Amino acid sequence: MKLSMPTRREIVYQASKGYDKLSKKKKTERLNNLITITGYNRDYASRLLSQSGRCVYVKDISGRSYRLIGDVRKKKERSRKRKYDTEVFKVLKQIWAIMDYPCGKRLAPGMSWLVPKLEAFGEITIGQEEVREKLLTISASSIDRLLQGEKKKMALKSRKITKPGTLLKNQIEVRTFADWNKAKVGFMEMDLVSHEGGNPRGDFAFSLTLTDVCSGWTENRAVKNRAQKWTSEALDIIRDRLPFPIKGLDSDNDSTFINYHMLCYCEKNHITFTRSRAGNKNDGCYVEQKNWSIVRRTVGYARYDTEEEVDILNQIYDVLRLYVNMFQPVAKLISKERQGAKVRKIYDTPKTPGQRLLESPDISEEVKAQLQKTFDELNPAALKREIDRLLRKLTKAYLKKKEEVEQIDRELIFT
Numbered sequence: 001m002k003l004s005m006p007t008r009r010e011i012v013y014q015a016s017k018g019y020d021k022l023s024k025k026k027k028t029e030r031l032n033n034l035i036t037i038t039g040y041n042r043d044y045a046s047r048l049l050s051q052s053g054r055c056v057y058v059k060d061i062s063g064r065s066y067r068l069i070g071d072v073r074k075k076k077e078r079s080r081k082r083k084y085d086t087e088v089f090k091v092l093k094q095i096w097a098i099m100d101y102p103c104g105k106r107l108a109p110g111m112s113w114l115v116p117k118l119e120a121f122g123e124i125t126i127g128q129e130e131v132r133e134k135l136l137t138i139s140a141s142s143i144d145r146l147l148q149g150e151k152k153k154m155a156l157k158s159r160k161i162t163k164p165g166t167l168l169k170n171q172i173e174v175r176t177f178a179d180w181n182k183a184k185v186g187f188m189e190m191d192l193v194s195h196e197g198g199n200p201r202g203d204f205a206f207s208l209t210l211t212d213v214c215s216g217w218t219e220n221r222a223v224k225n226r227a228q229k230w231t232s233e234a235l236d237i238i239r240d241r242l243p244f245p246i247k248g249l250d251s252d253n254d255s256t257f258i259n260y261h262m263l264c265y266c267e268k269n270h271i272t273f274t275r276s277r278a279g280n281k282n283d284g285c286y287v288e289q290k291n292w293s294i295v296r297r298t299v300g301y302a303r304y305d306t307e308e309e310v311d312i313l314n315q316i317y318d319v320l321r322l323y324v325n326m327f328q329p330v331a332k333l334i335s336k337e338r339q340g341a342k343v344r345k346i347y348d349t350p351k352t353p354g355q356r357l358l359e360s361p362d363i364s365e366e367v368k369a370q371l372q373k374t375f376d377e378l379n380p381a382a383l384k385r386e387i388d389r390l391l392r393k394l395t396k397a398y399l400k401k402k403e404e405v406e407q408i409d410r411e412l413i414f415t
Contacts, residue, residue, distance in 0.1 A: 197303025
């Protein structure tokens with residue numbers, strides 16, 4: 001059980017009584033007991049025991065002497081005023097909620113364009129110029145510190161199902177994580193996310209996810225099962241609304257992808273088709289992280305198996321694609337270095353997939369102008385409200401279906 005700070009201060013105070021008069025062996029025993037109880041670092045605990053109760057004699061201007069005794073039970077007063085006050089926290093919390101609760105490292109780089117945009121759409125109101133300046137210059141660590149108490153409310157456990165395929169593996173080239181040319185737009189990883197709700201029997205919906213390796217641009221489409229007909233239709237819809245042509249597709253070894261239909265589809269549309277190594281999730285790391293950060297965090301783990309639910313899922317994805325690709329900054333790994341048992345990773349400045357496409361030489365100026373126009377017209381807060389509305393609609397449809405199933409079960413029991 002974790003002890004509170006006042007409790008630990010009292011324990012240190014009691015342990016420090018007579019500490020300076022003990023033998024070396026007794027001091028070691030008392031120090032070890034204190035470390036066990038409080039969990040303090042050894043050097044820190046030793047310093048607390050040594051300095052607690054220490055007397056200091058000082059004189060004022062008149063020459064009068066004072067005897068000061070250190071007491072670890074007393075909390076030190078703050079030496080400077082808090083920079084980010086309640087007003088800053090209030091507006092920051094609004095922005096954080098609108099942006100779907102990102103970490104400080106992802107949120108801080110976008111504050112320079114996010115604050116003016118939300119003000120222009122009337123989503124936030126900042127009364128003082130001082131508050132605005134603090135929001136525009138706030139650091140990632142300050143954001144995390146201010147929002148620390150708000151971050152302990154969301155946690156979802158992952159649930160995945162993967163069935164390795166066996167067809168055509170010798171004809172489809174294997175690509176590993178290290179083989180990607182990350183500088184070219186249009187090479188995408190794809191995967192299916194199941195919505196079986198813990199019951200894999202019968203037909204249920206899947207979400208097809210495609211992620212561009214270079215920019216992080218992600219598209220989703222719900223299909224009512226894994227039949228090739230629905231997968232091909234979903235791919236056609238995604239290709240039509242992508243701001244760039246697909247040059248390559250990489251999948252896992254699921255039989256939904258590893259089949260003659262998918263191979264012919266890619267050959268017909270001049271798309272390079274590759275697959276990951278069997279049993280190596282890291283080969284598809286770009287799309288795997290989107291399966292969690294976009295699909296699971298948004299629609300959860302319930303079972304969706306009706307036409308109505310699939311339709312609502314696609315309505316959500318139609319809005320979500322704009323919200324994620326235009327307004328959700330993502331950091332990309334630049335390098336990593338192993339130092340013994342530790343791996344030191346270096347990331348670039350977080351940017352949205354839309355911003356990365358605007359900086360890419362592979363995108364035409366006409367497409368860039370359209371992307372910029374779309375960004376200027378969109379209100380992230382309005383998109384978030386629409387996503388929340390559709391999620392409520394999805395929940396209502398799911399609960400209605402659940403009640404109907406339970407009613408049928410009750411009728412079967414009593415007949």
